[in-house]
Amino acid sequence: MKVGFIGLGNVGGKLSGSLLRNGIDLTVLDLNIDLMDVAVGKGAKVAENAAALMRDCDAVITCLPSPAASDAVMKEMLPEVKEGKIWLEMSTTDQAEAERLGDLVIAAGGAAVDCPVSGGCHRADTGNISIFAGCDRATFDRILPLLTTMGRRILHTGELGSASMLKVLTNYLATVHLAANAEALVTAKAAGMDLNTAYEAIKISSGNSFSHVTESQVILNGSRDISFTMDLVKKDVGLFQSIAERNGVPLEISPLICQIFEDGIARYGDRELSPNIIRRLEDATGLSILAPGFPPEMTDDEPEEPGYEVIPQSLATTSAAE
DSSP, X not given: OEEEEEOOSTTHHHHHHHHHHTTOEEEEEOSOHHHHHHHHHTTOEEOSSHHHHHHHOSEEEEOOSSHHHHHHHHHHHGGGOOTTOEEEXXXXXXXXXXXXXXXXXXXXXXXXXXXXXXXXXXXXXXXXXXXXXXXXXXXXXXHHHHHTTTEXXXXXXXXXXXXXXXXHHHHHHHHHHHHHHHHHHHHHHHTTOOHHHHHHHXXXXXXXXXXXXXXXXXXXXXXXXXXXXXXXXXXXXXXXXXXXXXXXXXXXXXXXXXHHHHHHHHHHOTTSBGGGGGHHHHHHHTOOOOOTTXXXXXXXXXXXXOXXXXXXXXXXXHXXXX
């Protein structure tokens, strides 16, 4: 299978690296020439434009920063979509937009999948990240071997758009945990607790979360570098809030999280690293939330392993009974 990849940023560059590391015939495209040069150094070819990429490849992956960027790329690619072509949207995007663009691809004779990743940039780098995939089952079976070269745990979430909804949901939860971790760590410091001890107490308890064992570490180190910025958090939590509003769910925590990050952006800039949301509380209290022994960035120390499909519990139980 010849694969095209558009968008070589923090996540896309790592996912495309996994494809190249696993011997996939890959052609890339990005606005940043330097990023394309890095991919070429790993064995990739370079496309002239998005239309050529769709014309010459069996499958094209997009991993872009916004729904508007995906729309612009799709306008270029759509005339080249025909039967047998597959579009895989790996951007974090709005569910309705993933469905709209995917329907255009399907109407042109191709197949469409929204398949965002979750688990942190450090796991995208090693091929151990999780991938959600929204599409019909036949398309999922067709692209599963490709997805398992980029990710460890692959979940078929249902029809087109379902994966994007779940990605936004999980990013929202991670953001809630980040904000709560910031409050917990600052309060622990204010109460005179040793922050190394506080970190371990949270880690081994019911208070633990993915955000804690990743973002709390770079917070305590002081680098605050998780390769994610406040503007991207604002986009993600805004997408989640929009889904809730479209479905008539009167959320209470989500609007507050949106306000917290809007305030963080107003104070520190939209490209500020997202864990630095804790600075709002550091500034308010005069406390410095730092502790020795924590890394400046997260690395995945698990060995790369072949990916596999994750079966939801109810379906696994049904299959076992049969």
